[in-house]
Amino acid sequence: MTSRFIWDTMVDMGVDAFTPGPRELQYWNLLSDFMAEGAIPVVSSNLTYLDNGEEKPVGQRYLILERNGVKVALFALMGGSQFSTARIPADVQVVFADPFQTAQELVPELQKQADLVVLLSEMTTPDTNRLIQEVPGINAALYGNLAPWVDRASQVGETIINQTGTRGQYLGHLVMIVDPDGNVIDWGSKNVQMAENIPEDEAVAAKVAEHEEEVKAFQTGSPGAGESGEDDGHDSHDGHSHSGE
Template identity: 30%
Template sequence: MADTWTLHLLHTNDLHSHFEKMPQIATCLKTSRQLWEAQQEHVLTVDIGDHMDRMDVRSEASFGKANVQVMNRCGYQYATIGNNEGITLPKEKLDEMYEQADFTVIVGNLLDKASSAPPQWAVPYAIHTLGELRVALLGMTIPFSTYQSLGWEILDPLPLIREQVAALRSSADILILLSHLGYQTDCRIAAEVEGLDVILGGHTHHTLPHGERVGNTLIAQTGRFGEHVGHIRLVWDRDGKQIADVSAELFDTASYAPDEALRVFLQKEKAAADASLFQPIAELEQDLHVNWTEETPFGSFLAASIRRWTKAEVGIANGGLLLSDLHQGRLTFAQLLESVPHPINACAVTLTGEQLASVLEQAIQPQIVHRELRGCGFRGKIEGWMAVDGLRIRYEESGQPHILAIEVNGQPLIREREYRVGTVDMFIYNRLFPDLLQGREIEFFHPEMLREVIASTITDRTLVQSAFLPRWEKVSPESSGHAIE
């Protein structure tokens, strides 16, 4: 019988600060490691990014440091970053996040823009030695253009992967890619880059119960929110210097008892976060209610806040971004976080009047208002009614809804004129409104998220009160006249 070594890879991805799952994950990781190491087998525990999500108070209050402490206590050895670590934190906060990490962060396609060097808290790759077995680990994160405006340089991962694999193949027995690039990209990499043995993936939340083979590469991904822990079993033939067997499976996190010490730690972290984020930031004189299918003062205030933040002539934002009411009286940042948990930023774009009218016309169609949205940082359910500021719009709803007249800051909209429009970056990324993408001079406003924008404007009583003035006027068919030309 051949002389073999067995390596177990335990991997997670896209936990998105679902801390309620982490004590069970901790038990899974620890008990599995104890079992296999008792059998003289080897274990590596890795995370593939988006462990952090600022929608949870512990991540928000600590800027992700609570997540790092959890990973330390779970025994992670390596991790790469996802977009939720990379582009929802200001650069200085990301630079600080991993200061106390007991694990190695690997990300090969991120550089500090000022120095063109890798960040101090990460390495471009690592080689882990287990006796005579050498395991090379690469890490890549999805190259969103947002990184550029945050002070980072983000690189196309594919050429780097080719380069690293070519350089490391002769000095490592096994090559593993920690990929927060998404399932489709992982499949492309596996097909085009010879020499990768395993791709541990994330970002697209695919659940691959037994992994997928593409050429000679096994691709694995565990879904999302900590519902599963992935397990790769690799058998190394020491005589033949090759992988004799490799398989993938998923462990159901719910089948493990919670780690009591981690559960208590998380309770303390939540209490500390609550104490920090429940400090009052404003006093509201009236309730601001949420309604996804009609105009509301809260929606209008969001649009007005974005308009002011971006110094635009017009503000537009979908009402589905608002998830819970803000009530009269003391307002805390924690309440804003609950209502507006998205890692979404403001942006501005220059549109012609014709393009702006087209966006608004599309926005009032029922299939758009009720459209379910996923991805691009959106944490809600549906698109919702389009909230606006700087506009007065008359529309008719009988049959197919259509707009009759638009005023911009008290003047009739001129189709040939250009207008500066403040909105949300989600619309640029999800391509829901094609006319927005045809605009000029798209500018992103980082790093502040929408809730931070609102926190800066909610103390302006005049702005709040003006949001109670209607912007949309629904008219009956008999009084409507003709639609705008």
């Protein structure tokens, strides 16, 4: 029930995109519901699943957004070590493709369709660092998984990288200025700790308090507890997974 609450809150926030981590693959039925609802596009570029023998993408392979006249292509990659830890239900067949090969094939295609190419990474930090150096054409990489927190973005080669910690404890803010030809001419960022720097939203705080009471009632078996409860921590790139420009 907590995953559903978090998801609905993300919908209310206007999150542009979400990429699953190992925990979301574990709760496949819930992830499938989210994908079917379509309130937030689920993006996963190197994962597919078998549906009656037919291979289908986990959500969308990539997503093209337009913001302020700039077309932004989002793609998302899960690393092999992350995939190997996913406790996927026995009756679900998820197929993993090498993220480096996927990026080599996909990024040139995205460059033709968009002004900016942004990676949502569910890989380890070292693997993400290596990928952006080996695959040209990625304008920005947003680090998920167990990313460290760095107070400002930095640049590696042609790629702006932003590392904003885990579990939604920090808010990453990256602004990119793009000229009419689609070139990034300037950028800036500020990553802040939520508790210290962001005023609490009273409406959201009230919803959280109400949800905590529902969870407490469910755990104690009290009446009126509501839905079933998958446990939960989102460990995805939303917490680590949504796009930002």
